[in-house]
Each structure stands twice: as structure tokens, then as C-alpha cells.
Amino acid sequence: MDSININNLKEVLFVFPKLILGLFLCGLGIVTMLMSNIGLNPWGTLNAGFVNVTPISFGQWSQIIGLVIIVFTMFLKVIPGIATILNIYLIGVFMDLILESGLMPSPGNIVLQIPMNLAGLLIFSLGVYMYLSCGLGAGPRDGLMIALMNLTGKSVTVIKTSIEVTVTVLGIIMGGPLGIGTVMVALLGGRILDSVFTFFKYDPKEKSQMNFIGLYRFITE
Numbered sequence: 001m002d003s004i005n006i007n008n009l010k011e012v013l014f015v016f017p018k019l020i021l022g023l024f025l026c027g028l029g030i031v032t033m034l035m036s037n038i039g040l041n042p043w044g045t046l047n048a049g050f051v052n053v054t055p056i057s058f059g060q061w062s063q064i065i066g067l068v069i070i071v072f073t074m075f076l077k078v079i080p081g082i083a084t085i086l087n088i089y090l091i092g093v094f095m096d097l098i099l100e101s102g103l104m105p106s107p108g109n110i111v112l113q114i115p116m117n118l119a120g121l122l123i124f125s126l127g128v129y130m131y132l133s134c135g136l137g138a139g140p141r142d143g144l145m146i147a148l149m150n151l152t153g154k155s156v157t158v159i160k161t162s163i164e165v166t167v168t169v170l171g172i173i174m175g176g177p178l179g180i181g182t183v184m185v186a187l188l189g190g191r192i193l194d195s196v197f198t199f200f201k202y203d204p205k206e207k208s209q210m211n212f213i214g215l216y217r218f219i220t221e
Contacts, residue, residue, distance in 0.1 A: 009219045015134040019083055020090070022130025027094030029124025035106045036117035039179015042164040042171070042186045043141065049174030063088075069140040076147035079211035081137020088139065117181045118188075125193040133202050137209050146204050156197060156204070160190030 033041060040048060047061040056064070066088060070080055098104055107113055132138060138146055141163075148159045164186040172178050197204065210218065 004219055005221055008221065012136070012215065012219060015136070019086065019131050019134040019136060022127045022132075022134070023087060023090045024094050025123055025127030025130060026087075027091045027127075028098060029120045029122070029127055030091070031095050031098045031104055032120030032123055033117050033181060033185065034120075035104045036113045036120060036181055037106050037108075038110070038113045038117055039181035039183070040177055042168040042182060042189075045171035045176040045178065045182050046167040046174075047171075047176075049171035049176030052175035066140040069144050073140070073143045073147045076151060078138065078143045078147040078150075078209070079213070080143075081209055081211045082215060083131055083134060083137035083209075084139055084143065085137075087131065087137075087142075091139075114180070114184070117184055121185055121189055121192055122196075125189070125196045128193060129196050129200055129202055132204060132209070133200070133207065135207055135210055136215070137211060143209075146209070149205050156194035157190040160193055161187065162190075164189055 030041070039045075043062070043065070044058075047058050047065070050056065050061045050065075051058050054061075070084070074080070107116060128142060132142060137143075145156070145160050145163060148154070148163070149156065152159065168178070168182055168186045
């Protein structure tokens, strides 16, 4: 059995608080956008569209789509890591905790709803940067973005916007709801995330994500 390299293990554990905080911010951002009450995000519209044409629930479709994306991105050499699993599990947990707390307001005025939606998008983008910069794996949808960036050489703005516009259109075709918030996230999400990456001088094409095999080798080398 390989022995554990204590220094490398400490290095991995040292970034865990940043990873967890990043995932919390992702959950907080999603809830903030949700509570702005001006439309689901693009992936939510896609999930709702599938619900309209199948007997499968919204949550189950979210899980199915995530799994399909993981399998697809593995063929593009983006292999899941520990942060991939934590992304799938913890963001949902944090969302539930925030919603159950009852602390998140839901304004009824469009003058407040639009800024709230944008604030949620910015918080979410900061969370994506924080957890990805730990280098311990990408969530399904972020992994897809990174895989397509590596494949095409295009920017975050181009790839993320293309993905989210595509899933929005597919969701609408299947009867999913469309709101102004959906359009805002689809068109602005890529640009805002790109701006966050630029501000922190982070390039997802250059920062490698450690998969499970790489993590095992790192802490036992």
C-alpha cells in the first residue's frame, strides 16, 4: 500500500475551506437569482422542459443531465475529481439551507428584481472561480465549459453563452418557462464569469483540475 505524503495531503486540505466557500457562494447565487422571481436559469428552463414531456421530476432531470454531461466530458478528457462530487451534492444542500432559513427576500418590484438577479449572477460567478481555482475538479456544467474551451480555444464568454443560449432554446421548445431573468443569465452569465476570471487572473484552460487518480497519486507520491 502506498504511504501518504503528509505535506501533499496538507496542501490539499489547506484549499478545502476555499472550495467549500466557493460552493456555498454558488448555492447562494442560485438562490438569489431564484428569489428575484423573474425566471429560472437556463438549466432550470431545460429541466422544466423535460418535465413537460416525461414523467420524470425536475430534480431527477437535473441529476440525469449532470450525469450525462460528466460522461460526455470524460470523452473530452475532463475527468471528475473530488470537487465534482462535492459540487453535485453540496450546492443543493446549501440551497436548501438558505431557502429554509427564510432570510432571503423576494422583492415584488421589477426595479429591485433585476439588480437582485444580477447580484445573484455575480455571487454565483465568484463561487465558480473560488472552487475551480482550487484545482480539485469541475462540476458537470463547468466541466463541459472547460472541455469546450480546450477543444475550440474560445473564451469563457463565447462558450458559456453558447451553452446557456442553447439549453434555454431547447427548454423553451419543450415547453419550459422563459423569463427576463432566464434571458439575462443566458446572455450575461458568460461575460460576468469571464470578467471575474480576468479580475483574479485565472485561466481555466491553464489551471489543470486534479481528478481522483491524480489526487491519489499526489498524496501518495
